[in-house]
Amino acid sequence: MCGSCEDAKANAGLPANKEEVFQQVIEAKKKGGPINPYGPNPADYLSNVSNFQLIESTLREGEQFANAFFTTEKKIEIAKALDDFGVDYIELTSPVASEQSRADCEAICKLGLKAKILTHIRCHMDDARVAVETGVDGVDVVIGTSQFLRQYSHGKDMNYIAKSAIEVIEFVKSKGIEIRFSSEDSFRSDIVDLLNIYRTVDKIGVNRVGIADTVGCANPRQVYDLVRTLKSVVHCDIETHFHNDTGCAIANAYTALEAGARLIDVSVLGIGERNGITPLGGLMARMIAADRDYVLSKYKLHKLRDLENLVADAVQVNIPFNNPITGFCAFTHKAGIHAKAILANPSTYEILNPSDFGLSRYIHFANRLTGWNAIKSRVDQLNLHLTDDQCKDVTAKIKRLGDVRQLSIDDVDSIIRDFHAEVSTPLVRPSEGSALEEDVSINEGPETKKQKIEN
């Protein structure tokens, strides 16, 4: 079995003072004093799954989405909505990107939001000097460290990178605002180069260091490994940024938290360069499955749908049909076996509770895969009364039609009502007609129904 997984299991039973133990070990390590190599391992206490923060980057990474053009008014509307949702940080496009970018950054800083405002710049004094004058609460500095980026983007070596980083960090710190240093394309960078530069900037005293999967190549176990290793090298918080090219951006973010990262970069619907980054909504789905109380205490999940609609409209895209939480079918149950269990207890086939997001579930009963439990539930909704055996009979009729063509709810309701009329006719007038009449009435029913269906 995987050592790290055993750790995770052991964590589940950790004493309440696990934070305390963790701090003791960390302090001992900081002091450089003797520590028992077989004693408690700080790595066992790393997980921030129940203690994470969001850096919301719709107005930075999201502006790099192909369709994005945000006016000042739209940026302010989005910033306010993000703040209301409860994100911890809002990251904005570099003020040197364009004159309007600078003005918008200043305008958003003046809104007095609860969320801290960051801007994202290249590791260069020209950018830093402009950034610190905008009124932001912090500056996110980034520089490419992979061989690819060093060769084809900025063309600098690691010594130059370290020198620039130190200059920019000390300058930003002198202004009394937060500073993050991140490498770019971290997962294709040399591990020794990375740890060297991170240790250097940690010693100067950055608020956090960032790991970025700029091309979306990382997989969860690589993420766990790198974050856990980095956690043993730096004392500051770790932020992570995952692109979604290979579909792992949510899982990588979660695994980074398990390994000790504290902050996750997200954007609404994941919009960003190419097919984007970890989506806010998808991460909420992942995190609420892990620690519902923590997520509900921090974020207004029932505003998620409005927030996604706001951004989707602004960048002219549709909410993907399979979007976590807000996709049109995220809480739709169809197969008969699923529907049956959901009706008995929704937790059987739902790890998320739709009401946490102000949404509701839907049992899809108008199809050939339906089962009699789903149909019985619909019969109840229609305020009709059929026995279980009768429900099974009408279900068989519905499945037969469902084999012929796509069914609408109206189709199913018609079949149910007809069937109900047939079987209940003798019951409502038991003494009015003869046995013969009853038989006739029963025989007539199906004919009538069949015609209706064929029409």
Added chain:
Amino acid sequence: MCGSCEDAKANAGLPANKEEVFQQVIEAKKKGGPINPYGPNPADYLSNVSNFQLIESTLREGEQFANAFFTTEKKIEIAKALDDFGVDYIELTSPVASEQSRADCEAICKLGLKAKILTHIRCHMDDARVAVETGVDGVDVVIGTSQFLRQYSHGKDMNYIAKSAIEVIEFVKSKGIEIRFSSEDSFRSDIVDLLNIYRTVDKIGVNRVGIADTVGCANPRQVYDLVRTLKSVVHCDIETHFHNDTGCAIANAYTALEAGARLIDVSVLGIGERNGITPLGGLMARMIAADRDYVLSKYKLHKLRDLENLVADAVQVNIPFNNPITGFCAFTHKAGIHAKAILANPSTYEILNPSDFGLSRYIHFANRLTGWNAIKSRVDQLNLHLTDDQCKDVTAKIKRLGDVRQLSIDDVDSIIRDFHAEVSTPLVRPSEGSALEEDVSINEGPETKKQKIEN
């Protein structure tokens, strides 16, 4: 550092005979003979990232998607397209779901496809007897093992489950076709119950056992742990099935392969119950990043887009804007710093090569985040000639307009052509006019351009 990650790293440098070593250890284990507990660990040789198979379930799991109604003709069209793409197995809806489901299953079995045909049934003799008569190459049997499903779905205990499993498995085996036994909701099932039933069915001789994350709750490290543990208990192949409610279905599938699973259930666009399962295209993106040669040798990736369009049309959904590979912006690069590096070497910001999928990349240059390298590239495309400094000047003009409103490619091309006309005018008639005339021409240019833009 994580032990499992160290294993993975060690694997990268394994000798060519790693398969051989693995087989030796496995054989020794099977024989029950003495094995050196400190010797090679089979777990170190588990990864099937370069040796996986696909069970394509668009016509089973996908039929449980809210919008799905497939006619016989459409099912056959999809099955042929999947077969042409190269999937290893095609899984079909249970023949007992409806009469047409049975007939369709028989029809697809008669197509003579290269892919093996499976059908998916409940662990019940009534279903098994029908399934084996359809002509399928194998039967996938499933039963709920979690407390939730045992209580609210079938209401049976583990002894009953084992008894039914043995009966069904021996019956299907007697017909000479493949048999898979899967638990349902595996990640919320008791681990001892699970390992017990898997060992039992493995001893009877199933072709593979399945793990299913039916509610989409699993995270990658849990997946790694469970698959790796199971791998030490059974000798048959392991199949995995991941729902995507919390956005981890691709990452979980990848991690399962790392832990020794061999087969992954997928569907086109991930369609299935709720928001679906591991999508075929997304998994291809993940796997090609891991082992391009293996993926290209097995699957016709250039047919992915047509396959997705076929299924999207059939179930009336749009391809999500952020879909891996085929989303409209998956290979679009926008920020100036990205565009510059992509132009120098696409690998700087691309882990996937669009041409592997018959697609092409696009440098988005018509926006305020653009950089002069992207504009220079456009200038070249337009067959115009500007110096680097001139490109920087025209880029500044483009960014200014990009601050005011969303730009089209035509806008940018107009600005470039105007600018080119201005700066090249003196050059094409150096001796024709006086210095004064040249000045006038230069001064006129910007005015003309400005008017055009304002119009």
